[in-house]
Amino acid sequence: MPDQLLFAIEVTLNGLMAGVLYALVALGFVLIFKASGIFNYAQGVMALFAALTLVGIMEGQVPFSHLINAIFGTDVHHFAWEVPALLAILLTMTVMVALAWLVNTLIFRHLVGQEPIILFMATIGLAYFLEGFGDIMWGSDIKTLDVGLPQGLNESIDEFTFNLFGYGFFIDNLDIVATIIAAILVAALVAFSQYTKQGRALRAVADDHQAALSVGISLSFIWVLVWSIAGFVALVAGIMWGAKSGVQFSLSLIALKALPVLMLGGFTSIPGAIVGGLIIGVGEKLFEFLVGPLVGGATENWFAYVLALIFLVFRPQGLFGEKIIERV
Amino acid sequence: MLDASEGYVTPDGRQIGGVMMEMRNITLRFGGVVAIKDISFDIREGEIRAIIGPNGAGKSSMLNVISGFYNPQEGEVWFRGAKRPPMKPFQVARQGIARTFQNIALFEGMTVLDNVMTGRLTQMRSSIWAQALWWGSAEREETENRAHVERVIDFLEIQSIRKTPVGRLPYGLKKRVELARALAAEPKLLLLDEPMAGMNVEEKEDMSRFILDVNDEFGTTIALIEHDMGVVMDLSDRVVVMDYGKKIGDGTPDEVRKNQAVIDAYLGVAHD
Numbered sequence: 040m041p042d043q044l045l046f047a048i049e050v051t052l053n054g055l056m057a058g059v060l061y062a063l064v065a066l067g068f069v070l071i072f073k074a075s076g077i078f079n080y081a082q083g084v085m086a087l088f089a090a091l092t093l094v095g096i097m098e099g100q101v102p103f104s105h106l107i108n109a110i111f112g113t114d115v116h117h118f119a120w121e122v123p124a125l126l127a128i129l130l131t132m133t134v135m136v137a138l139a140w141l142v143n144t145l146i147f148r149h150l151v152g153q154e155p156i157i158l159f160m161a162t163i164g165l166a167y168f169l170e171g172f173g174d175i176m177w178g179s180d181i182k183t184l185d186v187g188l189p190q191g192l193n194e195s196i197d198e199f200t201f202n203l204f205g206y207g208f209f210i211d212n213l214d215i216v217a218t219i220i221a222a223i224l225v226a227a228l229v230a231f232s233q234y235t236k237q238g239r240a241l242r243a244v245a246d247d248h249q250a251a252l253s254v255g256i257s258l259s260f261i262w263v264l265v266w267s268i269a270g271f272v273a274l275v276a277g278i279m280w281g282a283k284s285g286v287q288f289s290l291s292l293i294a295l296k297a298l299p300v301l302m303l304g305g306f307t308s309i310p311g312a313i314v315g316g317l318i319i320g321v322g323e324k325l326f327e328f329l330v331g332p333l334v335g336g337a338t339e340n341w342f343a344y345v346l347a348l349i350f351l352v353f354r355p356q357g358l359f360g361e362k363i364i365e366r367v
Numbered sequence: 368m369l370d371a372s373e374g375y376v377t378p379d380g381r382q383i384g385g386v387m388m389e390m391r392n393i394t395l396r397f398g399g400v401v402a403i404k405d406i407s408f409d410i411r412e413g414e415i416r417a418i419i420g421p422n423g424a425g426k427s428s429m430l431n432v433i434s435g436f437y438n439p440q441e442g443e444v445w446f447r448g449a450k451r452p453p454m455k456p457f458q459v460a461r462q463g464i465a466r467t468f469q470n471i472a473l474f475e476g477m478t479v480l481d482n483v484m485t486g487r488l489t490q491m492r493s494s495i496w497a498q499a500l501w502w503g504s505a506e507r508e509e510t511e512n513r514a515h516v517e518r519v520i521d522f523l524e525i526q527s528i529r530k531t532p533v534g535r536l537p538y539g540l541k542k543r544v545e546l547a548r549a550l551a552a553e554p555k556l557l558l559l560d561e562p563m564a565g566m567n568v569e570e571k572e573d574m575s576r577f578i579l580d581v582n583d584e585f586g587t588t589i590a591l592i593e594h595d596m597g598v599v600m601d602l603s604d605r606v607v608v609m610d611y612g613k614k615i616g617d618g619t620p621d622e623v624r625k626n627q628a629v630i631d632a633y634l635g636v637a638h639d
Contacts, residue, residue, distance in 0.1 A: 234509075236491045243474050243485045250472035253434065254548065255460035255489040 042206065049208045050328045051321055056214035058320020059221045060279055064293055065300040065312035066228070067272040072306050074245045074265040077147065077158045081166035083294020085135075085270060088173045090277030090286045092134050094184050095177040097127040102176045124186040128274070135270030136263075143262045151258075170291060179288065184281035188216050217279045224275060225313055228268070232309070237264060299347035305360020314358060319343045374411060377604050384412030386445075387588055388433065388556060393442035395428055402428040403439065404612040410556065415582050416590045417599045420609035421632060426592045427469060429609070430560050433590065434466045435459035447555075461489050465554035467545040469561045469592075475534035479544050482533055483519060486551030487512040516551050522584075523547045523577060539570040543577070550581060557581070559591035563598060571595065575602055596633075600624065608632070 067082045079085075095102065099118040108114055122130070146161055189212035201207035232238035243251045244261045251258065280290055296319070304315025323342040331338045350357065374383040388410040395403040403425045410416045418426045431437040432444070435456040444451045446462065454462075465486070474482050491508060520526055523543050528536060533544060542562060549557055562578065563571045575598055581587050593599045599606065600620040608616035608623055610632040616623050623629055 236488055239481070239485055240488055242477060242481075243488075246474035246476050247472050249436075249468065250474060251485075252436070252456035253460055253466050253468070253472065254485045254552065255457045256485075257455070257457045 045204055045206045045208075047325065047328060049210075050324045052208065052210060053214070054321035054324030055317055056211070056218050056320070057324065058317035059214075059218045060276065060283075060293075060316075061296055061300050061319055062313045062316025063217075063221050063224070063272065063276040063279065064297040065304065065316055066225070066309065067269045067276065068297055068301055069304075069306065069309055069312045070228070070272065071265055071269050074241050075147070075158075075262055076155060076245075077162060078155070078306075079269065080159065080162040080294070081169055082269065082273060082297070083291040084166045084169045084173075085138075085273035086277040086280065086293065087286070087288065087290040088138075088169050088277075089131055089135055089270065089274035090184060090281040090290060091173045091177045091182070093127055093131045093186070093274070093278065094182045094281070094286050096122050096130050097124060097186075098182075100177060105178060106175055128186070128278075131274055132271060135274055136267045139266030139270050140263050142266055143259065147262060148259060166291070170288065174288075181285050181287040182281075184278065184286050186278060186282065188213055188278075188282050190282070213279075213282055220275065220279070224272070225309065229309060237261075241265060296343060299343035301357070302347040302350050303357055305357030308357070308359035311357055311359030319346065322346060374413075381413065381604075383414050383604060386410070387412045387414075387447060388590075389445040390429075390432070391443040391445065393429070393432060393439045393444070395425075395432060395437055395439045401612050403432070405442075406607075406609070406612075406614045407442075408607045408614065408617055410588060410590050412588055413582070413586055414588055414605065415578070415603045416588075417603035417606045418590065418592050418609060419594075419596070419599050419606055420615075423611075424609040425612040426609055427560055428612075430466070430558050430590070430592055433459075433556075434464060434558055460552070463489075463552070463555035464558065465549035465552045465556075466558035467542070467549050467560055467562060469564060471538075471541050471545055473533045473541055473545055473548070476532065478530050478532055479525060479536075479547075480516070480520070480529045482544055483516045483547045483551045484512065486519075486548040487516060489552055515553075519547050519550050522580070523550070539566055539573075542566070542570075542574065546574075546577065546581075550585075550587075553585075554587060557587050557589045559589065561592050561594065563593060563595060571598060578602060 064082065064086065067085070068079060071077055071079045071082070094100075099120045099122060101107070101115045101118060104115050142165065146165065147158070150158055150161060191212055193210045193212045193215060196210045197207035230238075232241060240251070240256045241261055241264070243254065243256055244258060248258060251261075276293070277286075277290065280293055284290075300312060300315040300319050302315075303318055304311025304313070323339045326342045327336070327338045374385055376382055386409045389407075390409070391407050393403055393406050394401065406425075406429070418429055420426050428437060432439050435454045435458065438453045446464075451462075460466075474485065477485075490512060520529060523546060525540065525543055525547060528540065528544075533541060536544065546559070546562065549559075559578070563574050566574065578589060578591070579602065582589055591599075591603070593602075603620060605618060606616070606620055606623045607614060608626070608629045610628075615628040615632055616626040618626070
């Protein structure tokens with residue numbers, strides 16, 4: 040096999056795995072948008088906040104330590120314990136559920152029936168608040184997140200492909216784990232929304248509030264549930280991205296990459312988020328590989344957005360989104 | 368006046384039970400507008416009770432008070448012998464009061480079957496985890512619910528459109544699907560807000576037959592709002608007449624028909 044083709048295959052595989060991570064972030068958007076019509080600008084920051092909280096709990100950091108030290112003149116940093124990863128993940132999830140409840144109770148319950156743009160502005164406010172809050176609570180330095188996921192070159196794939204083609208593929212173990220976890224998560228979410236009582240209630244709320252109330256569905260409960268699930272997805276995304284590139288505030292910017300993913304897949308489709316993520320992941324890696332050298336590289340920065348722009352012109356509802364037909 | 372504890376026998380020989388729901392001196396205001404003014408009436412077990420009146424009389428507001436969408440400023444709602452505290456609509460639904468809407472509120476994106484299944488939500492008990500894993504009781508529950516829903520679908524003769532997304536259905540069928548969803552909850556009290564509005568004669572006859580059959584077969588108590596006087600007089604056991612937020616008549620169709628205030632409200636009366 041020619042080297043060029045082997046490279047291309049390797050690039051594609053890496054692209055697929057990067058795409059899985061994009062899809063993971065996009066999923067959080069889709070969930071909230073479907074159930075409440077809110078485009079949650081804060082999804083990326085939620086991933087950051089979840090990752091920060093997870094690291095903080097694992098390392099036994101004292102929350103708000105800078106604030107406490109500044110006010111009381113003390114010098115506290117860490118508790119004398121460290122929390123095992125699994126327990127820390129559970130605790131972080133509890134924090135995310137509490138956050139979901141607070142977000143619904145303090146903000147969105149009061150904005151029921153408002154224009155989408157107002158809800159959107161509220162999530163922008165939430166994003167900046169949460170970013171600052173995370174900063175005060177856990178500090179702003181870059182942290183490493185290690186929950187014990189395997190990392191680095193997968194040697195068996197390297198060896199296998201080397202024996203087969205005379206060229207070893209470089210596939211990161213972390214990417215493989217992320218792919219598996221994302222696949223499980225997606226399967227679970229689809230099963231949840233199709234086959235459980237709460238899933239059916241969630242779809243009902245997404246469709247018609249009045250009708251949902253009349254069959255005994257509590258809107259507040261469903262919204263808290265949805266924000267909790269989005270928090271959970273954010274936590275998983277935060278763990279994956281954090282393990283890959285450290286927990287830092289640029290993590291909140293991955294949300295921007297989810298935008299083209301959503302435009303491709305459609306804002307209301309769970310499968311759309313996955314396929315969109317994969318297309319963007321593979322597309323930008325292959326484009327960089329094939330076209331990048333001709334135009335001086337750095338195409339990864341803009342490829343996804345240009346692709347999304349083309350989609351907006353020719354298929355605004357995305358690949359899987361519901362076509363909006365207004366009856367006149 | 369009827370005795371509160373005992374029922375009565377209808378002309379066609381059906382036994383009507385004691386009071387199921389009682390509205391006591393209900394007053395509902397929106398700002399300065401008084402939608403309902405000091406109205407009292409009751410609904411009895413097994414009865415078909417109609418609320419009629421000209422446009423803007425406050426009929427829909429009354430139905431919304433019963434189903435918890437509005438909470439009245441004054442007055443008491445008694446249900447099954449207990450005073451009901453102010454409630455959210457979903458809590459009222461969980462008490463066994465199902466309803467349909469004047470301008471149809473269905474889940475347009477879902478199939479007919481899924482829509483009717485949402486009516487069973489109040490009946491489902493197993494936990495989220497059991498359902499996610501399709502475990503023991505959850506599986507049995509889903510099967511039972513599905514069986515009940517299929518009976519309702521058969522009953523209302525909508526088998527052929529079970530898998531059709533509701534958004535594609537014509538108006539008359541949507542009304543029937545909405546009734547199916549309400550029935551799926553096995554309600555103690557079924558509230559119908561203009562079930563025949565906008566229907567042609569044939570569809571009206573079908574709907575009237577279904578309402579009578581529901582009452583007959585399941586013994587469901589029904590309260591309905593309707594414009595079509597002919598339909599109301601044929602269907603209902605007792606009628607409340609409202610005009611400008613006030614109750615102007617209450618009794619059997621024959622009594623109401625002879626009531627001078629009702630005649631005036633419907634035909635207009637010359638003021639000197």
